[in-house]
Amino acid sequence: MSPRHRPWEEAADFQIGLRPIPLADWLEGGEADPAARKDPLFERVRDLVWAETPGSQAGQAEAAAMVEAALGPAPAQRGLPALYAAARRVPDDLCLMEKRDGQWRLAALSLSAGGFFTAAEAIGKSLEELHGPVTGFGERFLVRVQRVFEGLRPELVLERRNWTVLNSADLHTPSSAPIRAQIPDIDPREAGRVLCLRVERQTLRRLPQTGGALFTIRVWLAPLSDLAADPERLAAFANAWRAATPDLRAYKRFDLYDDLVEAFLRDPQPA
Incomplete structure (x- = not known):
């Protein structure tokens, strides 16, 4: 799942960064059998990777129909929640947001590649609560994000991307x-091999019938040493790492990896 995106080249600070993309580009694919990865987690640690709220079934069904429209029909999955049945078909995590009591809240989610949070921790939370760890989110971004959700139009697909560095090659990282x-x-000396670039490609779409929104998270991973084969990409990464704002560095905990990343940049051995 080597990253096909380079979000470190885009900004040195946390950005909303949503941009419209063609409807045909909504789901990227790139994983032969997502269910083979997701089903064991769903069966073994369900509370970490799946949650739903009462009343979310109609929204789940509409989200599943949206995935089916993009990928084609699939055999019925009896006994499975509709959103999870859809998530088994795609590499992405699927998050259903619905407006309740005046707040956009997480109504259901399949979270098989969550980064330091679990489905049980996230379910039912508002946009502000979900983004609480982001320094200054409430003051800088909350109103703008709420406006994005309110203004979503059917058939509009919005995309954003972000990234971090982590000493784990696992997609499922519920705890830091x-x-x-x-x-x-x-x-x-092993930093390039042990540290990984973790890139998230996220999309947002309106559910026109039920009024909710479907948020997708596609995670790509690659060893940091992959950058060594492309001097231009390596230079862009080095610049982004060193130019990251204090808020972004604090949120991503770049301080934990500074010495290791700098060791790799001094002697970037290819993978």
Whole structure:
């Protein structure tokens, strides 16, 4: 799942960065059998990767129909929630947002590649609550994001991308503690191999019948050493890492990886 996107080239600060894309480009694909990865998690640790609220079934069904319209019909999955049945077909995590009591809230989600949060922790939260860890989100971005949700039009697809560096090659990372505990043991000479670029490509679409919105999260991973084969990409990454604003660095915890990333940049060995 080597990243096909380069969001570090776009901004040195946290940005909303939503842009319209063609409807045909909504789902990227790129994983042969997403269900083979997602089903064991759904069966073994369901509370970490799946949650739904009462009353979300109609929105789930509409979201599933939207995926079916994009990919073609699939055999019925008896006994599975509609949103999860749809999520089994795509690499993306699927998040259903619905407006309740005047707030856009997470009504259902399939979260098989969550980064340091779980479905049980996120379900039912508002936009402000979901973005609480982002420094200054409420003051800088909340009103703008709410306007985006209110103004979504049917057939409009919005896309944004973000990135971080992590010492894990796993898509499913519900907790930061076991991953960050390993950082002191990483040999700086191995930083390019051990550290990974984690890129998220997100999309947002209106559900015209039920009035909700479907938010998708597609995660791409690659060793940092992949950058060594392309000097231009490597230089852009180095610039983005060093130019990141204090708020972005704090949110992403870049400080934990500074020494390791700089060791790689001094001697970028290819993968």
